[in-house]
Amino acid sequence: MKNKIILSVLVLFFTFCFIVLYKGLNNSNIYVPETKIEKTLIKFNSTDLYSGNKISSDQIFIGSEYYVLNIWASWCIPCRAEHSKLIKLSENKSIKLIGLNYRDNPKNAKKFINEFGDPYFMIIKDNQGMISVDLGAIGVPETFIINKDKKIIKRFLGSLTEKSLNEINLITK
Amino acid sequence: MLAHQIGYYSLILGFFFSILIIPVSIKNFNNKNKVIDNKVFSISFFQFFFVLVSFSGLILSFVNSDFGNETVFNNSHTTKPLFYKISGTWGNHEGSLLLWLLVLTLFIFIFLIKSNSQPKKYRILTLLFQQVIIIGFFLFLLKTSNPFNYFFPVPKEGLGLNPILQDPALAIHPPILYLGYVGSSIIFSASLAAVVAKHISIVWAKHIKLWIFVSWIFLTFGIMLGSIWAYYELGWGGFWFWDPVENVSLMPWFCLTALLHCILVLEKRSILSSWTIILSIATFMLSMSGTFLVRSGILNSVHTFANDPERGIFILIFLFILILLSLVIFFVFHKENDQKIVKINWLSKEASILFNNWFLMYFLSVVLIGTVYPIFLEVLSSKKISVGPPFYYKLMIPFLIPFLFFMSIGPNLNWIKSEFKKIKIQIVLSFAVSLLISFIILNQIGFVGLINSILILVTFYLFFITIKDFFLKKYKNYSQIFSHFGFSLLILSILFNSILSSEKTINLKVGEEFSFRDETVIFESIESVKNKNYKSIVGNFKIKDKKNNFLQLKPELRIYNQPVIITSEADIKTTLYYDKFLVMNLVKDYEYFNVRYQVKPFMIWIWIATVILVIGGFLSLFQRPYEK
Amino acid sequence: MYGKKVKLRILFLFLLLASLILIVYLILKSLEENVVYFISPSEIKKLTEINSDKIRIGGMVKNKSIIIKSNKINFIITDFKSEINVSYSGSVPNLFAEGKGVVAEGYLKDKNYFNAVKILAKHDENYMPPEIKEALGGE
Numbered sequence: 016m017k018n019k020i021i022l023s024v025l026v027l028f029f030t031f032c033f034i035v036l037y038k039g040l041n042n043s044n045i046y047v048p049e050t051k052i053e054k055t056l057i058k059f060n061s062t063d064l065y066s067g068n069k070i071s072s073d074q075i076f077i078g079s080e081y082y083v084l085n086i087w088a089s090w091c092i093p094c095r096a097e098h099s100k101l102i103k104l105s106e107n108k109s110i111k112l113i114g115l116n117y118r119d120n121p122k123n124a125k126k127f128i129n130e131f132g133d134p135y136f137m138i139i140k141d142n143q144g145m146i147s148v149d150l151g152a153i154g155v156p157e158t159f160i161i162n163k164d165k166k167i168i169k170r171f172l173g174s175l176t177e178k179s180l181n182e183i184n185l186i187t188k
Numbered sequence: 189m190l191a192h193q194i195g196y197y198s199l200i201l202g203f204f205f206s207i208l209i210i211p212v213s214i215k216n217f218n219n220k221n222k223v224i225d226n227k228v229f230s231i232s233f234f235q236f237f238f239v240l241v242s243f244s245g246l247i248l249s250f251v252n253s254d255f256g257n258e259t260v261f262n263n264s265h266t267t268k269p270l271f272y273k274i275s276g277t278w279g280n281h282e283g284s285l286l287l288w289l290l291v292l293t294l295f296i297f298i299f300l301i302k303s304n305s306q307p308k309k310y311r312i313l314t315l316l317f318q319q320v321i322i323i324g325f326f327l328f329l330l331k332t333s334n335p336f337n338y339f340f341p342v343p344k345e346g347l348g349l350n351p352i353l354q355d356p357a358l359a360i361h362p363p364i365l366y367l368g369y370v371g372s373s374i375i376f377s378a379s380l381a382a383v384v385a386k387h388i389s390i391v392w393a394k395h396i397k398l399w400i401f402v403s404w405i406f407l408t409f410g411i412m413l414g415s416i417w418a419y420y421e422l423g424w425g426g427f428w429f430w431d432p433v434e435n436v437s438l439m440p441w442f443c444l445t446a447l448l449h450c451i452l453v454l455e456k457r458s459i460l461s462s463w464t465i466i467l468s469i470a471t472f473m474l475s476m477s478g479t480f481l482v483r484s485g486i487l488n489s490v491h492t493f494a495n496d497p498e499r500g501i502f503i504l505i506f507l508f509i510l511i512l513l514s515l516v517i518f519f520v521f522h523k524e525n526d527q528k529i530v531k532i533n534w535l536s537k538e539a540s541i542l543f544n545n546w547f548l549m550y551f552l553s554v555v556l557i558g559t560v561y562p563i564f565l566e567v568l569s570s571k572k573i574s575v576g577p578p579f580y581y582k583l584m585i586p587f588l589i590p591f592l593f594f595m596s597i598g599p600n601l602n603w604i605k606s607e608f609k610k611i612k613i614q615i616v617l618s619f620a621v622s623l624l625i626s627f628i629i630l631n632q633i634g635f636v637g638l639i640n641s642i643l644i645l646v647t648f649y650l651f652f653i654t655i656k657d658f659f660l661k662k663y664k665n666y667s668q669i670f671s672h673f674g675f676s677l678l679i680l681s682i683l684f685n686s687i688l689s690s691e692k693t694i695n696l697k698v699g700e701e702f703s704f705r706d707e708t709v710i711f712e713s714i715e716s717v718k719n720k721n722y723k724s725i726v727g728n729f730k731i732k733d734k735k736n737n738f739l740q741l742k743p744e745l746r747i748y749n750q751p752v753i754i755t756s757e758a759d760i761k762t763t764l765y766y767d768k769f770l771v772m773n774l775v776k777d778y779e780y781f782n783v784r785y786q787v788k789p790f791m792i793w794i795w796i797a798t799v800i801l802v803i804g805g806f807l808s809l810f811q812r813p814y815e816k
Numbered sequence: 817m818y819g820k821k822v823k824l825r826i827l828f829l830f831l832l833l834a835s836l837i838l839i840v841y842l843i844l845k846s847l848e849e850n851v852v853y854f855i856s857p858s859e860i861k862k863l864t865e866i867n868s869d870k871i872r873i874g875g876m877v878k879n880k881s882i883i884i885k886s887n888k889i890n891f892i893i894t895d896f897k898s899e900i901n902v903s904y905s906g907s908v909p910n911l912f913a914e915g916k917g918v919v920a921e922g923y924l925k926d927k928n929y930f931n932a933v934k935i936l937a938k939h940d941e942n943y944m945p946p947e948i949k950e951a952l953g954g955e
Contacts, residue, residue: 022519026512033508036480038567040500123345145879145915550839557843562851572854574872579850583843693907695886754910773908780884784907 056165059146064116064124064138072165075137079111081187082161085135086147088119089127094156097174098131104180105134109187114138117147117155160186192257195245196336199286202238202293203326205231209319217312224300224308228315232300235322236293243290246335247277256342259283259335264346267721268354275359281499282335284362288479289325291363291370296322299374299399306387306395313381314374320513321373324506332499357417365410365437369475371403372440375447376472379465380514383522388465393455396468398809400451403471404444405805411437412798420760425691425769425786427794430577435559436478442552443471446545448805453538456603460542465522469514474552476507481559533605540598547591554583586639589646592679596650599657599668618656622648636687644683650676667811671804678797681790691786697779706734709770709785722748727772727781729759741770767791852921857898866924873900873930874919882914893918893930904932 059072076082085101087094105112114135116124121140128138141147150159150167160169160183169186171179209231216225246259250273255261263280264273278287296318303311329335378396382388414437419427428434447467453460480503532539558575565571600615626645630636636644654673657664692704701710712728725745730738744757758771769786854872873893881892888905891914902920912918912935922932 018519022515025515029508029511029515033504035564035567036504037501039563040504553839554843557847561847573851574854575847576850576852576870579846582846582850693905695884695889700886756910771907773910773912775882775884775889775908775912780886782889782908 056161056167057149059149061115061139061141061146064114064121064140070139075113075139076111076161076163076165079109080163081110082113083110083183083187084113084115084150084159084161086115086117086141086150086155086157088117088155089123094174095131097156098134100175100177100180101134102132104175104183105136107184107187110183111136115141115146117141189254189256191245191248191252192254192336192338193245195242195249198238198245199242199330199336202235202242202289203323203330205235205238206293206319206322206326209235210316213312213315213319217309217316222308224311228312229300232293232297232315236290236297239286239290239293243277243286246283246286247274250274250277253346254342255346256338257335258337261346265721266345271356272354272359278362279359282329282333284366285325285329285333286335287363288366288370289322289329291366292318292322292325292373295370295374296377299378303395306392307385310378310381310385310387310392313384314377317377317380318374321377321510324510328499328502328506332502355417355421357413358421361410361413361417364406364413368403368405368407368410368444369440369478371399371406372444372468372472372475374399375403375468376514379468380517383465383517386521388454388461390455390458393451393458393464397451397455400444400448401805401808404441404448405802407437407441407444408798408802408805411441412795412802416795419791420758425758425771425784425788427791430558430575430580432559433482435555436481439552439555439559440471440474440478442548442555443467443474446548446552447471449541450545453541457538459532459538462522463545465518469518473507473511473514476503476510480504480507535601535606535608537598537601537603537606540594540601543594544591544598547587547594550587551584554580585643588679589639589642592643592646592650592676595672595675596646596653599665599672600653600661614656614660615653618652619649622646622652625652633688640683640687644680647676647679647683651680665811667804667806667808669804670807671801674797674800674802674804677800678794681793681797685788685790685794688789689786691784693782693784695775695780696783697781704785705787708732709783711781711783714781719746722746725774727783729770729783731768731770739768741768743770743772745772745774762792764792765789854919857893857895857900860900860924860927861898863927866926868923870921870923870933872919872921872936873902874917877912877914877916877918879914893920900930901928902930902932904935906932906934908935 056072056076060069061072061075062069083104087097101112104110112135114137116138118141124138128135139146147155147157156174158171158175158179159167162168169182175183209228212225212231213228216228246257249257249260250264251270253260253264253266253273255264259280259282263276263283268276277283296315299318300311300315303314375396378399379388382392382396411434414434415427418429418434419425447464450460450464450467454464480500532542558579562573562575565573596618597615600612622645626641626648629644630641635641650672654669654676657669658673661669690705692702694702696702696711698711698714701708703709708731710730710732712730714725714727717724717726724747726742727744729741729743731741732738739761741759741761743759746755746757748755754774756771756773758769760770761768766787766789769784769788771784773782773784775782852870852872854874857873857875860873875893875895878892878894878899881890883890888903889908890901890903892899893902894900902922904920904922919936920930920932921934921936922930924930
């Protein structure tokens, strides 16, 4: 009898611990922020990966209805996984797909593009990672949809999925 | 590529064998044979063999820099030295789990062949419980963290070049620690099996003692290596930060140390059996929770590993299945011998061991609460907090005093009962000596607070008592004397190290100097050296003491290019009396350098003392049965 | 009346209970005294009173905000909504730089000024401490 009481108390206690820890684990996902939407893009300057020409954000975001800005790097594994999706996305003619090469070695970046194909309209460099920080990015890869008023209307954290592709196509239709 | 394939398929084969063991051993359990079937041995051997092949396959993939393998791609690089390529195998999540599995299967195989003298039922039950753990790890590995993911196209270069992880101490630290953790899994399975088979006896205690000591040795040594790494590589000049990841290895250590002493009581007097079982279960559960806390990313720590909630959920569920399993088994099967209620005399060896067990449990709960409380609070109230070192100091230091006292007295008491009058004059004399010594020392360094002073006194007491025992005691238990002596030395060096350490941090330009106590530190120049994959900036510092002796220190800054990581290599001048520790850091541009200079007395003695502690544990393996 | 043995037993149980309660009380009390809360710059702006507890602040080191003197480093931590001035004398970690994540531990002087006693490092280039992520992302 006494044993049973102790046993059930202990089981209850551990179940409580389990629930708390389980919740705690799910909490670590809360770190995905859904903010910075509808925020006007800050102005920045960068250089083109291939030509090395200086270019400002005003020159980049011009002449299209929608822009998709994709932050990537050759050292980032999820970016590899994502790349085929980007190639698919490049078939969407109503957007300008811009690659922001985050903290990368230009040689490696070019090799990466040679290996996997180039979906981008233009690739600009973010050597210091400052542009990404200014955009409020928290990791690589990350993708922003920007409208012609230079407002961020949607953002995707991590690799693009089939679902997010559809969403992008829907928004930019 | 070939190595990768072999590795992957032998892992699956190994999994197949680990499932196969279960029906075969259950069949063997039920038949009338007195001995274990040879089949069980061979399947268990194959299980180990295939995991070994799989692990070697992964090592080979690392050596060959096969970047098609995702684990290799993430954690290796062609320019890495061979030694670090190999150690990279277990320096990451997937590889380290494979190592866990390797050691698990190795240990159960060793257990099977080494436990001839034990009854068959007990051995097979141990095997079955261990198989539950092994299968759990297999599933975890194959489902959430397969080290053999291949992807195309194969990249030409890997990413894994975290230079801070390229350190010899860190390369061997995880395997050693795992040997300790996994050893505790054998203790766990064996004690559950002993409960079910009603085999808790002096014979069992003698046999399981060996496993406890071996795990304890590895665990202690592993913790020490981790701490050495933190001291030499992290460049913060400390060796223990009360960081959750460190605490997590300390908790099973407390538990295992308590168990280590408890099993001696069981062996000698066949009492405390329930307590022994509880400790055995708790030790392994704490090792597992450690894995959970570190690997799931639920903790915020300076050493946090990959953060993947799916993994965390798997370990969490697995952990709680094991907890429930052991609870049920313990309460259903365990019956304390009611006939002989043994009284424990207050003045006996077992009583002092029991007291110290309680203190160890107290230290354990302090560390446990300090580590877990932030997680619970965040979930329950979404407040984010961290618990700092003062919490641990405040709660642990005062209780170290009685702990050390019992540690000194205990070994000089008899089993069962000691007469108060017969307590030897030497024990009192040692106390007088330590009183005198600590008085002299405190006079030299000034008053350090009441609790610290008493702590110094009792530590010296333990110190002198063990020395006395070494020379004068009739029946010498060298293992106990060495490890207790090592422990007193450890506490002494930590105490004086923390009391007498001094440091200064300053921002300096090249050519400037600053004075610190009676020394002058001159920042003479910097030079830049180009290396294969990093650029290093070496600072030339001269330290002039009041007798005009010069000491040259050259701390280094390394700027790695891909990915860009800056590390500081502290320059440490070690002598028997003190360490001089100088580290510099870039703040902005190349104008100012953030320079930190520390003088840390008796640093090396912390490592020496831990080694003596481990040697003590080691000696017990060769010692004839315990003194009377 | 009760026998001597029973009395002894009750006394023992009582002592055990008392020491247990004492220990729990001790632990809880020290926890209360020694925990450090984590706050973002925006949350500081919302505080109604400044107390003297030790806290941690996380965010990014603002661009071009680091000013070094021989005994002091001043910089600004931002979470892109609010900023706070930090003054610090002590050793800085390797990855301390403008535009990088940082966690500073110390005491608030007022809503705009923070005295740091420790700056915490994370040693991975691609790693951003979860606190910072949350501070930067949380509304």
